[in-house]
Amino acid sequence: MSIAKDAKQAAQGAMQGMMAKAVALAPDSWVPGGKPDPLIQHRHGHVGQPVSRIDGPLKVTGNARFAAEFSFEGMVYGALSYATIARGRVTALDTAEAEAAPGVVAVMTHLNAPRLNPPPVFMSAAKAAGGDDLPVMQDDRVHWNGQPIAVVLAETQEQADHAASLVRATYAQEPPITSFAQAMAQGTAPGLFMGQPLHNASGDAEAALAAAEVRIDRTYRTPRHNHNAIELHAATVAWDGDTLRIHDASQLVAHTAWSIARMFGIEENQVVVTSPFVGGGFGGKCLWQHQIIAAAAAKLAGRPVRLVLSREGVYRLVGGRSLTEQRVALGANREGQLAALIHTGTTAKTRHNVLPEPFIMPTRSAYAAENLLLDVQTVELDMLANTFMRAPGESVGTFALESAMDELAEALGMDPIELRLRNEPEKDPLSGLPFSSRHLSESWRAGAERFGWHLRSPRPAAHRDGEWLVGMGCATGTYPYYRMPGGAARITLTDEGRAAVDIAAHEMGMGTATAQTQVAAERLGLPLDAVAFNYGDSTLPGVVLAGGSQQTASIGASVIAAHRALVRELLRIAGNDSPLAGLGPDEVAGRDGGLCKHDAPDRQESYASILRRAGQKSLTVEARPPDPLETMHWSMHSHAAMFCEVRVNAVTGEPRISRFLGSFDCGRILNPKTAASQFRGGIIMGMGLALMEETQFDERSGRVMNPSLSEYHVPVHMDVPEIDVIWNDIADPHTPMGARGIGEIGITGTAAAIANAVYNATGKRVRDLPITLDKLL
């Protein structure tokens, strides 16, 4: 990244730092979440019910339309050709054969692509969505092995695919940096995340470590990972004059519309991005080159375009998780109290993106250690920009931290749960902020009892069942509560007592639409089928990223704001003839299809009656929530106690997970059915992280060598035992609905729990993921 940008980020960071101090000291009531959401008190309504997904019938009948299933009249199909060098220039592109192939309508390369501005890279502006800021097919530069160099448009997908294979490129190669060791040798640079340095220090951790009675000092490694959502990335696009219509698979429709408008030099409202269904996002369904290439090619050809990435295409174009090398050093007294906690290391990124895998995040608020040193360094490689992937930071950071805690417990001869309980902090160890809600100790106790933790032998390799060595392990999972600025929602109420909630949010299969319908119905006092939750459309209000597990909070706060505006308006138009006359917004609640006085439900009037008397067919309000200052006032985090039983074959080293339990402290659970699926899905992804996932990045060429689901291993059914999930359902008094996001926490702590179980089973400590059988032979 350029120096100017670094300076800008640092300045933003300093501003945020000052503001954080002021917000920390403000009275609770000034801060969003200072007054608990009244919905927290509703214990018997829609919220908390295991409602089946409202999109379920559409999906099982095949009627849910995904991005690649929309079509336009006259549409052509796109296929990409990719660069095969990591760095250099394209000196010649022979497209003649491709152009002459049957069905080909156009071949777009940097030589004939419409002129575009570079993508605004994520976090460079409120609505910036780009995975990197590299120009898209604008010049002859090659920045990574796999970069698209041409797109072929043809009348059928097969014709396009064939013609794309006929494009011939000649390159002038330049020596790339594609090896991590080579890049490390050239020196590292401090990592910045969201404008803030990935660095924290309190006390003198190295000195405290040196003086500690018991010490652990280890290096852990995690490899690259790729996104593998079932749905391939796709965009179906059409220009209508200067207006661009994009059917996308997206977790950020408003950001995408704004960013693409910037690239094409048109107004934001000239780009309409819709995404009603997404077949898995996990951080990967953001703005990558395919949407941009599709839009540019559609403009060039004057035809609508559908561009669906092949599975290989996803590996070549869509970033994944970067590799990490992490040091964790722990110093404790004989009672297990931590005096020193050091978590430092290095990760790789590119010159063109802004995300160093922030693996120290989970450590910041984990343990009551007096002396802390946390630091992320980066090196820059010539590779596809890395990006967010389910719990960026926490997923791999907890592997290192929680493996080290297990090693320390072993060194102390102490039960690893006991060690963690002894280091539970009273307040945030770095910021000193109070926790909004932290009940991890309860989760440990509940989990340990249910899992049968007392059956674990503290001695490794003590339990054998035939050829199989059996062991148990545990680890803490954690994920922060986030709420990003920019939320907004619109509520429309009709005189038939129906409501629509409109917000540019996303349903990627998590159950958002279902849970938010429940929440809105509860808030409004309406039956579920009287509420429509509309989302996935950039023309709706709000800039809501479905990421950072923040959507629930962002939608929740936006709907609270809109609801408040709605109630105020309803009371105003209800006038003096209503039983509600004289009541203020804080005195009423939605119930039985109308409003009533909180403590006197008889003083009620239905929405239909209020609207009809006012002579209105409907009432529409829109509002934005206050900025998310709550995270500067409280330390807000979810936690989980993860338990694993593993079986390792003594002959072959094959590791297989036989039991798993996650015991969660995630605030109020809005829908236990969809929540359980989120927890389990995260844990399954954590099993892949622990045992098999690894992008084979050939460090000689910078080329990904396993771009397919047969060679890139994710868990199959037989790898996944039944996963038990429990939660305490304790509402966080400072979040909308008392809920905190649940989409990412399942993957955190899981890999460490598995690695710790493997150690308990075999006595072998594996510190580099994935834990493959050769490491256990």
Added chain:
Amino acid sequence: MSPFRYARAADVSDAVRQAQAAGSRFLGGGTNLVDLMRETVERPTALVDVTGMPADIGESADGGLVIGAAARNTAVAEHPLIRTRYPMLSRAIVAGASAQIRNMATVGGNLLQRTRCAYFYDNGGSRCNKRQPGEGCDAIDGFNRYHAILGASPSCVAVHPSDMCVALAALDAAVNVESVHGARSLPFAELHRLPGDLPQIDTCLEPGELITALVLPPLPIARHSTYRKVRDRSSYAFALISVAAALDVQDGIITDVRLALGGVAHKPWRAHEAEALIRGKPPEPAVFLAAADAELSAAQPLPGNRFKIELARRTIAAVLSELAGEQA
């Protein structure tokens, strides 16, 4: 994928006649060939669909079995005679791929499936002597966890990926083939070849030769047989090491043994040397380990697959011990 003509062969003679056209290939279930066509590694101009050829599984006069080359992998694995007389074959098949792929895959196609070496698949992006003779081999200094430890050459270190073929190597099967020049039968052991300096050639078949049937000899020892596959996940992964074995123990002495390895070489590896050391000995772990060591003494591991030697050794001993235990 490049454009091609497609025709369904009415019978064997129709198939071999059609296959004379330059650039033509036989098409079984297509689970391997079509994938390679998508990657442009294979570019046939004509496909001769041979799934309509005989697919029967029947007893031969000598008490063995004849399996039509168009029989689906699933049909073979589930056949009662195969499950009782040649359990290793049934187990090898179900250890491979996925149910959907096994339902599509044919016997002929399984025999002739090509290596899964990542550099072989990466047309245009990597160098591979098998795909482009003389170009070089990117696997030797690259990702080679799944590659050969036995019988490789400086020009290619790929392995044959089939599970079924490992069992067939152990069972002394034979392959019936036919072309416009006539029919012949060749021992299964002579079907696949080691890479030498012609890694582009996988088998000893002549151009245009069609596999018509697989012949399993009567082999009483095969009733006491099994297959064990060691892999990176519980299912749907290729073998790191696999072992097909049959054992006959009489009065505490091993009278006969069949042993073949998968995941180690460019062809399914029949472990003749180990077999010779086991015959006539008592069924003891030390005997099995010594035999395994002898067989693997010529192993030349690559940086990414050193562990395979120890893994193969242990798996061989475990499988043979298990079979011995069943007869104790």
